Amino acid sequence: MNNRRQNVIDTAHKLFIDKGYQATSIQDILEGSGISKGTFYNYFPSKGELFIAIFRSFYKRILHEREKLLVDQDSADIEIFIKQLELQMMENKQSKMLILIEEVRVSNDDELKQFINETLLLSIRWMYERFLDIFGESKKPYLLDSVIIFHSMMTHVNHFNYRANAKGSSEIQIIRYCMNRIVHLVDEVAESGEQILSPELIDTWFPKFKNHLNPCHNELLNSTSELKKAINKAFPCGENRTRAIELVDFIQDELMQSDKPRKFLIESLLLTLKTQYAVQVPACMENFEKSINSCLYQ
Numbered sequence: 309m310n311n312r313r314q315n316v317i318d319t320a321h322k323l324f325i326d327k328g329y330q331a332t333s334i335q336d337i338l339e340g341s342g343i344s345k346g347t348f349y350n351y352f353p354s355k356g357e358l359f360i361a362i363f364r365s366f367y368k369r370i371l372h373e374r375e376k377l378l379v380d381q382d383s384a385d386i387e388i389f390i391k392q393l394e395l396q397m398m399e400n401k402q403s404k405m406l407i408l409i410e411e412v413r414v415s416n417d418d419e420l421k422q423f424i425n426e427t428l429l430l431s432i433r434w435m436y437e438r439f440l441d442i443f444g445e446s447k448k449p450y451l452l453d454s455v456i457i458f459h460s461m462m463t464h465v466n467h468f469n470y471r472a473n474a475k476g477s478s479e480i481q482i483i484r485y486c487m488n489r490i491v492h493l494v495d496e497v498a499e500s501g502e503q504i505l506s507p508e509l510i511d512t513w514f515p516k517f518k519n520h521l522n523p524c525h526n527e528l529l530n531s532t533s534e535l536k537k538a539i540n541k542a543f544p545c546g547e548n549r550t551r552a553i554e555l556v557d558f559i560q561d562e563l564m565q566s567d568k569p570r571k572f573l574i575e576s577l578l579l580t581l582k583t584q585y586a587v588q589v590p591a592c593m594e595n596f597e598k599s600i601n602s603c604l605y606q
């Protein structure tokens with residue numbers, strides 16, 4: 309059943325790209341995926357819910373690939389952040405997700421438009437977290453402002469670059485250009501003490517880093533990120549850090565990529581992780597275990 313549902317998601321994504329979201333009918337999706345109307349509505353209450361499922365499928369893949377780039381790397385390294393953004397931009401271009409999002413913005417579906425707005429906030433939140441890694445706590449009061457400026461800069465430079473020349477500058481050139489500007493800006497506003505938006509607004513906009521995955525995954529994403537940071541500090545290099553990160557990633561993937569996570573496997577890997585590494589990172593390990601149990605026994 310899960311394979312059939314994913315087939316509907318993949319078929320609809322292609323149809324939305326080829327014909328547009330508005331012009332694609334549910335009947336088009338039924339014919340393209342070879343399912344009945346009853347089966348469709350068993351999977352998705354509406355076409356809007358199907359669009360959300362497409363985004364969730366896309367976002368899970370992006371999140372996983374972005375995190376892989378951080379394995380065994382210094383989270384404060386700007387080059388890693390640039391690579392993460394390049395990956396995201398390339399995936400957006402290949403999937404044409406941004407084009408679909410812009411079409412949905414002008415639709416009459418208020419719930420779907422609200423979803424798109426929350427998606428933008430999700431992107432801002434992730435960038436803010438990464439800016440905090442890169443620029444440090446001392447610059448924290450100025451980082452939400454800086455992220456919003458950076459996000460706007462990236463969006464508009466990319467748009468007009470493509471408009472001027474379809475081939476234009478590469479994604480990496482645009483990202484690096486904008487990042488070079490923002491590094492100087494962060495230093496300037498920190499020196500002047502100027503602030504428009506307080507970082508505390510982040511938790512008001514989306515408590516506990518709300519995302520568009522399954523609800524139980526919210527806590528898992530946060531605890532996974534914190535555990536990885538703790539592991540990187542406890543084990544600056546070497547096989548111990550690599551092995552620990554691999555175990556954490558495997559558990560997260562099993563919980564997030566599968567509709568039926570293998571409980572016995574997760575419990576076995578968690579036991580290995582706790583036995584070998586809990587002494588060095590006890591608090592983060594405890595939170596990680598709690599989030600796992602939340603996903604397994606929801």
